[in-house]
Amino acid sequence: MTARLFSGKALALAMESDQKVRAEALPRNPALAVVLVGDDPASRVYVRNKVRACERTSVRSIEITLPYETTEETVLAEVARLNADPEVDGILVQLPLPEHVDASKVVSAIDPAKDVDGFHTTSAGSLLQGLPGFRPCTPAGVMEILKAAEIDPAGKQALVIGRSMIVGKPMALMLLDADATVTIAHSRTPNLPELCRQADIVVAAAGKADLVKAYMVKEGAVVIDVGTNRLPSGRLVGDVAPDVVDRASVMTPVPGGVGPMTIAMLIENTIRSAEGRLGKAH
Ligand SMILES: NC(=O)C1=CN([C@@H]2O[C@H](COP(=O)(O)OP(=O)(O)OC[C@H]3O[C@@H](n4cnc5c(N)ncnc54)[C@H](OP(=O)(O)O)[C@@H]3O)[C@@H](O)[C@H]2O)C=CC1
Ligand SMILES: Nc1nc(=O)c2c([nH]1)NC[C@@H]1CN(c3ccc(C(=O)N[C@@H](CCC(=O)O)C(=O)O)cc3)C=[N+]21
8 A cells, every 4th residue: 555645734734824814803913922942953943934834824923032041030031921911822932941941830830821832731631621722733733634634533543652741642632532542652662563553543753763664554554753853964754664655544744744733733722812812712
C-alpha cells in the first residue's frame, strides 16, 4: 500500500479564510501575545510562522522577546501585565523556558481566559472532565486532520508515542474522548514495535528521527507524525521513517503536516477568546 500524504498545510490555509472573516467581524482585531525568553533558534522559526499566520488572518501579533538571563520575577510580571491588558486575547509563553525560570509557575500565572495554548491546569482540567475550554493546539490539530481525512477513531486501536503535557497526554485524552482504545508509549516502554504493530492509528510525538519504521507499522494504519527534528544538515524530519509510506494508508508529512495545524489551532483559540471577550460567544 502507498499512503496518501495528508497536507496539514492545505487544511490550515483553508481554515484561515474563515478565521480572517471572523477576526475582521469583531469590533477590534483579536490579539495574540507571544513571550519568548532567550533566542533558541528553533523557537524563533515557530514564532516567525505564528507571526505570518496572524498576518494572514488579521490577528494582531504582539511579540515580547526577553533575553535568556531574564529572571522568573520579570517573566511573571510580563504575564501579569498581559493578563491585565484588555486588548490582549491570547498569551503564549514559548517553551522550553530557561532552567532558572519555573515553567509551571509561569503557565499557572496566565489568566485561564487567555490560555490559548491550553496548558494551564484549568484548561487541562476541562479537557479531563470533558468541559469546554482551550485545548492544546497540537493534539487539537491532529484531531482536525483525522476529521478532515474522514478517519473516525471510534473503536480503533490508537498508539500515542510520547507523554508530554504539550502533546502526548492531551492527545491520548482526545483520542479516548473520540472512543479509540488508547495506548501511551514513552521512553521506558520496552515493546514499542509490538505495540505499534497492533495500532490502527499511530501518533508519533517523541522527538526522535526515524523512531517509527516500516516493519513496526500495521498494513493500512494511519500514521500522524508530530515530531520535528532538525538534522545536522539543517533538514527538518519527523519521527516516522520515509519507508512507512509503503505500509500506511494515510500519513502526515514533516514539514507541512501537523506543524501548520498547530498554528491554525492557536489562531482558532485566539479568535474564540476574542469572540468571548467581545461578546460574540459561540
Ligand atoms: N508539529 C508541532 O506542532 C509540534 C511538534 N513538536 C515536536 O514533537 C516532538 C515531541 O515534543 P514534546 O512532547 O514537546 O517533547 P518531550 O521531549 O517533552 O517529550 C517526548 C516524549 O517522547 C518520549 N520518548 C522519547 N524517546 C522515546 C522512545 N525512544 N520511545 C518512546 N518514547 C520516547 C519521552 O518519554 P519520557 O516521558 O519517558 O521521557 C517523552 O514522553 C518533538 O520533536 C517536538 O519538536 C512538539 C510540539 C508541537
Ligand atoms: N508554549 C508553547 N506552545 C507550543 O505550541 C510550542 C512551544 N511552546 N514550544 C515548541 C513547540 C513546537 N511547536 C511547533 C509549532 C509549529 C511548527 C511548524 O509550523 N512547523 C512547520 C515547519 C517549521 C520549520 O520550517 O522549522 C511544519 O512542520 O511544516 C513546529 C513546531 C510548537 N510548540
